[in-house]
Amino acid sequence: MNRTTALRNPIFNTCSASRRATSVASSVATSQQLPSVIATRRDFSKITAKKHVSNVTNFKIIESTLREGEQFANAFFTTDKKLEIATLLDDFGVEYIELTSPAASAQSLHDCQKVAALPLKKSKTLTHIRCTMEDAKLAIESGVDGIDLVFGTSSVLREFSHGKDIEYIIDQATKVINYVKDSGKEVRFSSEDSFRSDIVDLLKIYSSVNKLKVDRVGIADTVGVASPLQVMEMVKTIRGVVDCDIEFHAHNDTGCAIANSFVALEHGVTHIDTSILGIGERNGITPLGGFVARMYSVDREYVKNKYNLKLLRELENLVADCVSVQVPFNNYITGYTAFTHKAGIHAKAILNNPETYEILSPEDFGMQRYVHIAHRLTGWNAVKSRAQQLNLELTDDEVKEVTRRIKQLADVKNQSMEDVDAVLRSFHSEVTKNEMSHHVGIALANGHTPNFFANP
Amino acid sequence: MNRTTALRNPIFNTCSASRRATSVASSVATSQQLPSVIATRRDFSKITAKKHVSNVTNFKIIESTLREGEQFANAFFTTDKKLEIATLLDDFGVEYIELTSPAASAQSLHDCQKVAALPLKKSKTLTHIRCTMEDAKLAIESGVDGIDLVFGTSSVLREFSHGKDIEYIIDQATKVINYVKDSGKEVRFSSEDSFRSDIVDLLKIYSSVNKLKVDRVGIADTVGVASPLQVMEMVKTIRGVVDCDIEFHAHNDTGCAIANSFVALEHGVTHIDTSILGIGERNGITPLGGFVARMYSVDREYVKNKYNLKLLRELENLVADCVSVQVPFNNYITGYTAFTHKAGIHAKAILNNPETYEILSPEDFGMQRYVHIAHRLTGWNAVKSRAQQLNLELTDDEVKEVTRRIKQLADVKNQSMEDVDAVLRSFHSEVTKNEMSHHVGIALANGHTPNFFANP
Numbered sequence: 032m033n034r035t036t037a038l039r040n041p042i043f044n045t046c047s048a049s050r051r052a053t054s055v056a057s058s059v060a061t062s063q064q065l066p067s068v069i070a071t072r073r074d075f076s077k078i079t080a081k082k083h084v085s086n087v088t089n090f091k092i093i094e095s096t097l098r099e100g101e102q103f104a105n106a107f108f109t110t111d112k113k114l115e116i117a118t119l120l121d122d123f124g125v126e127y128i129e130l131t132s133p134a135a136s137a138q139s140l141h142d143c144q145k146v147a148a149l150p151l152k153k154s155k156t157l158t159h160i161r162c163t164m165e166d167a168k169l170a171i172e173s174g175v176d177g178i179d180l181v182f183g184t185s186s187v188l189r190e191f192s193h194g195k196d197i198e199y200i201i202d203q204a205t206k207v208i209n210y211v212k213d214s215g216k217e218v219r220f221s222s223e224d225s226f227r228s229d230i231v232d233l234l235k236i237y238s239s240v241n242k243l244k245v246d247r248v249g250i251a252d253t254v255g256v257a258s259p260l261q262v263m264e265m266v267k268t269i270r271g272v273v274d275c276d277i278e279f280h281a282h283n284d285t286g287c288a289i290a291n292s293f294v295a296l297e298h299g300v301t302h303i304d305t306s307i308l309g310i311g312e313r314n315g316i317t318p319l320g321g322f323v324a325r326m327y328s329v330d331r332e333y334v335k336n337k338y339n340l341k342l343l344r345e346l347e348n349l350v351a352d353c354v355s356v357q358v359p360f361n362n363y364i365t366g367y368t369a370f371t372h373k374a375g376i377h378a379k380a381i382l383n384n385p386e387t388y389e390i391l392s393p394e395d396f397g398m399q400r401y402v403h404i405a406h407r408l409t410g411w412n413a414v415k416s417r418a419q420q421l422n423l424e425l426t427d428d429e430v431k432e433v434t435r436r437i438k439q440l441a442d443v444k445n446q447s448m449e450d451v452d453a454v455l456r457s458f459h460s461e462v463t464k465n466e467m468s469h470h471v472g473i474a475l476a477n478g479h480t481p482n483f484f485a486n487p
Numbered sequence: 488m489n490r491t492t493a494l495r496n497p498i499f500n501t502c503s504a505s506r507r508a509t510s511v512a513s514s515v516a517t518s519q520q521l522p523s524v525i526a527t528r529r530d531f532s533k534i535t536a537k538k539h540v541s542n543v544t545n546f547k548i549i550e551s552t553l554r555e556g557e558q559f560a561n562a563f564f565t566t567d568k569k570l571e572i573a574t575l576l577d578d579f580g581v582e583y584i585e586l587t588s589p590a591a592s593a594q595s596l597h598d599c600q601k602v603a604a605l606p607l608k609k610s611k612t613l614t615h616i617r618c619t620m621e622d623a624k625l626a627i628e629s630g631v632d633g634i635d636l637v638f639g640t641s642s643v644l645r646e647f648s649h650g651k652d653i654e655y656i657i658d659q660a661t662k663v664i665n666y667v668k669d670s671g672k673e674v675r676f677s678s679e680d681s682f683r684s685d686i687v688d689l690l691k692i693y694s695s696v697n698k699l700k701v702d703r704v705g706i707a708d709t710v711g712v713a714s715p716l717q718v719m720e721m722v723k724t725i726r727g728v729v730d731c732d733i734e735f736h737a738h739n740d741t742g743c744a745i746a747n748s749f750v751a752l753e754h755g756v757t758h759i760d761t762s763i764l765g766i767g768e769r770n771g772i773t774p775l776g777g778f779v780a781r782m783y784s785v786d787r788e789y790v791k792n793k794y795n796l797k798l799l800r801e802l803e804n805l806v807a808d809c810v811s812v813q814v815p816f817n818n819y820i821t822g823y824t825a826f827t828h829k830a831g832i833h834a835k836a837i838l839n840n841p842e843t844y845e846i847l848s849p850e851d852f853g854m855q856r857y858v859h860i861a862h863r864l865t866g867w868n869a870v871k872s873r874a875q876q877l878n879l880e881l882t883d884d885e886v887k888e889v890t891r892r893i894k895q896l897a898d899v900k901n902q903s904m905e906d907v908d909a910v911l912r913s914f915h916s917e918v919t920k921n922e923m924s925h926h927v928g929i930a931l932a933n934g935h936t937p938n939f940f941a942n943p
Contacts, residue, residue: 136895138898259746286777286781289746294716312833314817322742324740368769369740377558406563
C-alpha cells in the first residue's frame with residue numbers, strides 16, 4: 032500500500048454530508064479523478080487522517096499494567112510478579128512501563144525502586160503521582176526515568192474531589208514541574224477527566240505547562256465518556272496550544288477506548304496508555320492486545336518491527352493468572368475464537384485466500400487459523416478441505432452428499448470435530464466399498480484383476 | 488442537558504488543526520462567545536455531530552444473536568433456546584430479531600418459522616440470506632417480517648469467493664428485491680466487506696437498489712478493518728446517494744465495533760446490528776450491552792424509555808450458558824468489576840458524588856456499586872465510609888491510623904473485605920478500651936461514675 036498517496040485521498044476531505052442526490056455525481060467524479068494508485072484500490076480501508084499530524088505509524092506505548100492495572104479490583108502484584116511482568120513487557124518492546132506511585136505504600140516505593148533498577152533493554156520506567164512536592168520527592172528518589180503528574184481538572188472533580196481552583200492547579204503544577212525538571216527526569220502533566228473539564232480551563236493549564244517545557248501533556252478520558260469525534264476535536268484543539276508530545280489515556284466503560292486512542296493518534300497524539308487485557312479501574316482501559324491489533328491492521332510492518340508480537344499471549348496469560356481472571360473468550364488476537372471461521376461461505380473463501388475474512392495473520396502472533404465445519408452452517412468447500420486433510424479421496428458430488436449428512440446431524444445436536452471426522456471416514460469407506468464392488472463387477476466382466484486403489 | 492444547544496457547539500465545527508500557538512487565542516475566544524447554557528458546561532462530552540443527520544437518539548437495534556451469533560464457534564441453539572432468547576429480546580425491547588437463513592438446514596427453516604410465529608410484543612423478525620431466488624422463496628415462506636439480502640462486493644471477495652462482477656450483482660439484486668417486495672415483506676440489501684469494496688462500485692449498487700425502493704441498505708465491516716473516520720466518510724457518502732434507511736454491521740477484530748456504530752449513527756445510519764456478548768464469527772460484532780452503554784451515556788432517558796435495561800444481565804447469562812462461555816471479567820455494565828472503585832482518590836470522590844467516576848448508574852441496570860478498600864491503594868475517606876457502615880465510631884485521626892495499618896497488611900498479601908472488617912473492628916475495640924481507661928481515669932480523678940458510651 033502506498034500510504035502517502037492514500038493519505039491524500041480527497042474523499043477524506045469531504046466537508047458536508049448532504050442527503051441530496053446531487054452529491055452522488057460529485058463523489059463519484061472525485062473518486063474517478065484519483066491518482067492511479069488509488070484508482071486501483073479505491074476502498075475506504077486505506078483512508079487515514081492527514082499525514083502532517085497523524086502519528087498512526089509513529090507512536091509510543093505507555094504500558095500501565097503496573098499502575099492502572101494495579102487499580103483493577105483483583106490485582107495484587109508481588110514484587111517478583113512486577114519484575115517478571117516488567118521484564119516481559121521490555122522483551123515485547125513497549126516504550127514505557129508505568130508504575131504505581133511510591134507514595135501509595137511502603138511496598139509500592141520498594142517495588143518502584145526494584146523495577147527502575149532492572150537492566151531493561153528498551154522500556155523506560157515511569158511513575159504516576161499526584162501533583163504534590165511530597166509525591167514528587169519520593170518519585171525522584173525511586174530512580175524511575177520519568178514522572179507522570181496528574182491533577183483533576185473537571186468541575187465535578189474540583190467540586191467533589193479536591194476542591195481546588197484552576198489558578199491553584201497551575202501554581203502547584205509549576206512548582207512540581209520545575210522541581211522534577213531540575214532533577215533531570217522526564218515529566219508529563221495530565222488533566223484528569225479531560226472531556227468533562229471546561230475547555231477554556233484546559234487550554235489555560237496546557238499552555239502554562241507547555242511554557243515550562245514539560246515533555247508531554249496528557250489527555251485522560253477518566254470515565255470513558257468520550258466519542259471518537261470528541262477526541263478528534265479535543266486533540267486538534269490541544270495540538271494547537273502545545274508543541275510538546277501528547278499522551279492519551281482512555282477508559283472503556285462505553286467501548287470506545289481503542290477507537291478513541293486510534294483517532295487521537297490520527298490527530299497528533301504521540302503516546303497511548305494501555306494495560307494487559309485492559310485491566311484497570313472498573314472495566315479498564317485500552318487493552319494492549321486490542322490496540323496492537325488496530326495498529327497492525329493499518330501498518331503491519333511498522334508494528335511487527337517494533338514489537339515482539341508472539342509474546343502477547345504469554346503476557347496475557349501471565350497477567351490473567353496473576354489477577355485470577357480468564358482471558359475473555361472474545362479477546363483480541365488471542366481469544367480462542369479470534370481465528371475461527373464457521374459460516375460455509377466464509378470457510379470457502381478463507382480456504383481460497385485468508386485475506387478474504389482476515390485482516391490479522393494468525394502466524395504473526397504465534398496463533399493458528401481454524402476452519403470449523405462441525406455445524407449446520409457448514410459448506411461443502413470446507414468439508415472438502417477437511418476430507419483432503421484426512422487424505423480421504425471424494426468427488427465433489429460425494430462431498431456435497433456427505434455435507435448434507437453432516438448438516439442433518441448438526442441440526443439434531445452439537446457436533447465435535449471428531450464426530451465429523453468419523454462421518455467422513457465412514458462415508459468414505461462406504462463409497463470405496465461401493466466402488467470396489469462396481470470395479471470388481473466391471474473387472475470380472477472384462478476378465479481382469481480389479482485395481483482396488485484406482486481413483487474414483 | 489440541553490442537547491439542541493450542545494449540538495450547535497461551534498467547537499465541533501473547527502476545521503483545521505494547527506500546531507501554531509496563534510490558534511489558542513481564537514479557540515479560547517470562540518469558547519467564550521458560546522451561548523450561556525454551553526458557557527456553564529463547555530466540556531467536550533457534550534459535543535455530538537450535527538443534528539440534521541444524527542440518529543444518536545433515533546436508532547433501531549437489529550439483534551443478530553440468532554444469526555451472526557449462530558456463526559460463533561461454540562453456538563448451537565436448540566429450537567427451545569431460540570424461542571427463549573427471542574422472547575427475552577422482545578421483553579428487552581429490541582426493534583428487530585435477525586435469524587439464520589432457512590436455507591442453511593432443515594432445522595434452520597423450522598426454527599425460523601417457529602420464531603416468526605411467536606406472539607412478540609415489539610420486535611419484528613428478519614432472516615439473513617444470500618441474494619438468490621431460492622433463498623428468498625424459502626425466507627418468504629418462513630413467515631418472517633423482513634428479509635436481509637447480502638452480496639459480497641469487495642474485489643477480494645469477488646475474486647476469491649463468488650467471482651461475480653458488479654453488473655451481475657445489480658441484476659441479481661434487482662430480481663430478488665422485486666420478488667421480495669411483491670410478497671409485501673420488508674427488504675434490505677447489504678454489501679459485504681464494504682470498507683474494502685471499490686467506492687464507485689458501492690455507489691452504483693446502492694443507488695440502483697435505492698431506486699427499487701428497498702427499505703434499507705446495509706454497510707458491513709465484515710473483517711473489522713474500519714476506523715471511526717472511515718466510517719464517517721463512508722456513511723456521509725452513502726447518505727448522499729440513498730434516501731432509504733441505512734444499517735451498519737461492525738466486526739470487532741480491531742476493537743472499533745461500538746465506536747464505529749456510534750459514529751455511523753452520528754452521520755445518518757438508522758439501524759445498528761448487535762449480538763449478545765458480541766458473539767459472532769471470529770471475536771464477534773458490536774455487543775448489545777456495550778452498545779447500550781454507549782448510547783445511554785449520550786441520552787440516558789431515551790435509552791431507559793426504549794429498553795428494559797434490567798434484563799441485560801439475564802440475556803447475557805442465558806446466552807453465555809447456551810454457548811458455554813463465561814461473561815468476560817471486563818464486560819460492559821455486567822462485568823463483575825464494572826462498578827468497582829479501587830484507588831483511594833477515586834473512592835473518596837465516588838463517596839461524595841458517584842458522577843465523579845461513573846457515567847453509568849448501576850441501579851439503572853439492576854447492578855450495585857462497590858467501593859473496594861482492602862488493598863494498598865486505599866485511602867482514608869473510603870475506610871471511614873466502611874467504618875461508618877459497620878457502625879464503628881472513629882475520629883478522622885483514628886481512621887488515618889487504621890488506614891495505615893490496612894495498607895501495611897495489604898502490602899504483604901492480598902486482603903479480603905472480611906480481613907479489613909476484622910482490622911477495623913479490632914482497632915475500634917482497642918481505641919474504645921483506651922478511651923474507656925482514659926475516661927475511667929478522668930472520671931475517677933473527678934469522683935464521677937464514667938460514661939463509657941460518650942462519643943470520643
